[in-house]
Amino acid sequence: MSIVAESEGNCPACGAPTFKLVGLLYDIPHFGNTVLWIGHCRTCGYRYFDLEYAESGQPTRIIFKAENGEDVAKSWLIRSKTGSIKSPELGFDLEPGPSAEPFITTVEGFLYRALDYAERLEALEPEKADKVEEFMAKVRRAIDEGGFTLIVEDPQGKSAIIPRRPEIVRVERLSSTS
Ligand SMILES: [Zn+2]
Numbered sequence: 001m002s003i004v005a006e007s008e009g010n011c012p013a014c015g016a017p018t019f020k021l022v023g024l025l026y027d028i029p030h031f032g033n034t035v036l037w038i039g040h041c042r043t044c045g046y047r048y049f050d051l052e053y054a055e056s057g058q059p060t061r062i063i064f065k066a067e068n069g070e071d072v073a074k075s076w077l078i079r080s081k082t083g084s085i086k087s088p089e090l091g092f093d094l095e096p097g098p099s100a101e102p103f104i105t106t107v108e109g110f111l112y113r114a115l116d117y118a119e120r121l122e123a124l125e126p127e128k129a130d131k132v133e134e135f136m137a138k139v140r141r142a143i144d145e146g147g148f149t150l151i152v153e154d155p156q157g158k159s160a161i162i163p164r165r166p167e168i169v170r171v172e173r174l175s176s177t178s
Pocket residue numbers: 011012013014015016041042043044045046
């Protein structure tokens with residue numbers, strides 16, 4: 001990883017001159033040279049994120065198979081505003097809402113987020129507790145042992161996975177009509 005650009009300027013959200021933008025160059029397996037743009041405003045907390053690789057802009061499907069706990073802890077998930085994430089084994093399908101924020105986290109961090117969300121749901125809807133507990137047990141096991149698939153689809157090709165090992169990720173370019 002290397003820093004290719006770094007600048008400070010006016011924040012697009014609040015206008016204060018405290019917006020810092022950094023471009024990081026990565027060579028991500030299956031994506032090639034990729035520049036991650038990460039911006040943050042110290043005044044209002046606004047965050048900006050963008051991803052550029054040779055074929056970004058094309059619809060993509062990323063299939064990630066975690067085979068063990070190391071794959072989960074040491075692979076990174078980059079989800080843009082337009083990426084959806086599903087896992088057939090864990091039983092969720094997250095579509096980005098209109099106010100979806102982009103994020104970068106380890107796959108493990110993402111699953112911990114799912115656990116937080118499930119806990120909140122359980123508190124709100126105690127009648128669903130059995131189902132939620134079952135889901136949480138599955139996710140906890142997935143964090144420790146892997147054994148699940150994440151499928152990330154992004155019509156803008158702005159989502160990516162930085163895998164611990166190249167062989168656990170496959171990237172399909174989708175035609176824009178599908
Ligand atoms: Zn700001």
